[in-house]
Amino acid sequence: MRTNDAQMLVLSALADGPLHGYGVNATIERMTGARLGRGSLSSALARLRDKGLVEQLEGEGRRRPLRLTEDGRATLERELAALAEVTGRMFETAVPDRAGYLDRLAASDPGRSYKELALAELDIRPGSLVLDLGCGPGADLPALAAAAGPEGRVVAIDNDPRMVRLARERTAGIGVVEVLQADVATLPLPDGCADRVHTDRLLQHVEDVPAVLEQAQRVLRPGGRLVMAEPDWDTLTLDHPDLEIARAYTRHIADRIVRNAVIGRQLHRLAAEQGFVVQQVTAVTSVLRELRAADQILGIQRNTERAVAAGYLTRQQADSLLGHLIQGPVFATVTLHITTADLPQPE
Numbered sequence: 001m002r003t004n005d006a007q008m009l010v011l012s013a014l015a016d017g018p019l020h021g022y023g024v025n026a027t028i029e030r031m032t033g034a035r036l037g038r039g040s041l042s043s044a045l046a047r048l049r050d051k052g053l054v055e056q057l058e059g060e061g062r063r064r065p066l067r068l069t070e071d072g073r074a075t076l077e078r079e080l081a082a083l084a085e086v087t088g089r090m091f092e093t094a095v096p097d098r099a100g101y102l103d104r105l106a107a108s109d110p111g112r113s114y115k116e117l118a119l120a121e122l123d124i125r126p127g128s129l130v131l132d133l134g135c136g137p138g139a140d141l142p143a144l145a146a147a148a149g150p151e152g153r154v155v156a157i158d159n160d161p162r163m164v165r166l167a168r169e170r171t172a173g174i175g176v177v178e179v180l181q182a183d184v185a186t187l188p189l190p191d192g193c194a195d196r197v198h199t200d201r202l203l204q205h206v207e208d209v210p211a212v213l214e215q216a217q218r219v220l221r222p223g224g225r226l227v228m229a230e231p232d233w234d235t236l237t238l239d240h241p242d243l244e245i246a247r248a249y250t251r252h253i254a255d256r257i258v259r260n261a262v263i264g265r266q267l268h269r270l271a272a273e274q275g276f277v278v279q280q281v282t283a284v285t286s287v288l289r290e291l292r293a294a295d296q297i298l299g300i301q302r303n304t305e306r307a308v309a310a311g312y313l314t315r316q317q318a319d320s321l322l323g324h325l326i327q328g329p330v331f332a333t334v335t336l337h338i339t340t341a342d343l344p345q346p347e
Contacts, residue, residue, distance in 0.1 A: 006036050006044035011053065011068065011076040012316060018057055018067035021045065030314065034242055048072065096299075099137040099166055104296060106139035110286035114336050117282060118200065118229045119143055121340045127151040128195040131219065133184045133212065134158060134202030138167030144198065145174045155189070157182050185211040192221040199228045201336075203267070204260045213274040220343045226276060228339045232264035233257075235285075235335040236298075240324050245317045252307040253298075264337035276341035288332040291325055298332065300325065 013019065013027035021041065029035045036044065045066070048054040053072035056064045068076065096104075105111045119140075124130055124147035132144055135156035144154045156171075156179045158164050164181045171177040182188050185208055197216045203209050216226050233254045240246040254261040268278045288294035295301065304321055307313040313321070 006040045007048055007053075008076075008079060009036065009316075010041070010044050010048060011072060011079075014054065014066060014068045014072070015076060018065040020065045024066065034244075096296075098160075099163060102136045103139055108293065108297065110284075110288075110297070113286075114229055114284040114338065115140065115143075115200070117284060118198070118227050118338050119147065121227045121280070121282070121338055122147070122196050122198060122225060124148055124152075124196055129153045129155070129193060130196045130198065131187075131189070131194045131216075132156040133187075133197060133199045133216070134206075135167050135179065136160075136163050138163075138170040138179065140198070140200060141167060141171050141177050141179075142174065145171070145176050148176060150176065152176055153178070155180065155194075157184055157187065159183050185215060187215045187219055189219045191218055194219045195221060195224050197224070197226045199226075199230075201230060203228060203230050203263050204233075204258050206260070209260060209263060209266075209270060210274065213270055213276075217274050217276065217343060222343055222345045224343045226271065226341045226343070228267050228271075228341075229336060230264040230267060230339070231334055231336045233261040233334065234265075235333070237331075237333045238298075238300075238321075239329075239331040240321055242317075242320065245313065245321050248312045248317070249304065249307055249321060252310060252312040253303060255312075256306070256310055257303060264335070264339075267337065267339040267341075271339060271341040275343070277344050278339060278341045280338075280340045282338040282340075283335050284338065285333055285335045289330055291328070291330045294325075294330055294332045298334075 009028045010024055013024045019027060025035045025041055045054065052069055053075055054066050055069050056066055058064065106115065122130070124144065126149035128148050129152065130144050130148050132140055132154065135141060135158045138156060141154060141156055148154055154177045156167055156177065158167065159181060161181055164179050167179045171179065180188065184202065184206065197220055203212060206212055220226065236250045236253055238246045238249055268281050271278050288297065301322060304313065304318045308315055308318045
């Protein structure tokens with residue numbers, strides 16, 4: 001039995017006690033956001049009766065209530081247990097280590113794709129001083145150092161002591177890289193010292209985006225360049241037969257999970273307000289069609305559970321979403337914007 005088919009929905013609807021046919025469909029609508037068609041409901045009830053999983057109680061006419069038999073309740077429990085077991089195998093249930101997540105994203109096909117574009121947009125010249133704000137475990141530092149060359153310098157900033165340690169370990173043999181622990185909103189650097197400033201998925205998390213842009217503007221020399229790669233989580237799509245379930249999941253991500261969920265679309269304006277000249281905005285859309293890859297980037301199971309706790313999804317809608325993704329096919333997309341902005345030369 002498929003965990004999200006009509007028969008399973010009927011069994012789930014009857015889990016709390018007897019209902020007549022109208023009540024079954026009303027409960028299914030509360031669980032999933034949509035009723036079963038009359039034919040689908042009648043067929044599901046007939047099949048369940050034939051299997052001995054539901055039975056009708058005494059009543060008048062067509063209003064005779066239905067209830068689960070002992071076999072029906074046992075079947076429901078087995079199906080839910082099987083779904084939980086499969087879900088545990090297919091999805092990451094624990095929040096991943098932040099450093100490991102960032103490294104994994106950098107090594108993924110979507111990660112490599114947008115990072116190559118961001119590096120090209122930086123247009124780093126040999127001998128440049130490059131700042132990497134919010135460097136994390138340092139995944140981008142070797143490429144930045146290679147572009148700056150032996151005469152250049154890369155200064156990486158992160159406020160997390162563990163990330164600073166990991167970034168230093170990663171770049172221990174690269175003499176041009178220096179990793180500092182500092183707040184990106186109060187950089188311990190002199191005015192006009194940098195040729196290039198790079199941020200990658202940092203600004204979606206910071207408390208004060210304009211303050212970080214102000215610091216970038218301060219430390220860049222005239223003619224310097226700022227390149228920012230940030231997602232727009234309002235562009236997240238996830239396919240499911242019930243569009244409202246998919247939309248509820250994506251709304252929860254944008255509303256509750258990411259602090260600055262739509263920063264990718266806002267940076268062209270915020271950079272211009274800070275005195276930058278925005279040269280280009282490049283949209284990079286990642287298409288995810290393999291469940292494990294999608295889950296590693298989106299944290300599907302964890303965020304589905306959070307959506308239930310926050311009231312965006314019912315328990316049954318969450319089970320329907322996860323069950324559909326397990327059975328496939330999987331399709332998810334999200335768009336990241338690479339904003340390229342230059343600090344103008346004084347007239």
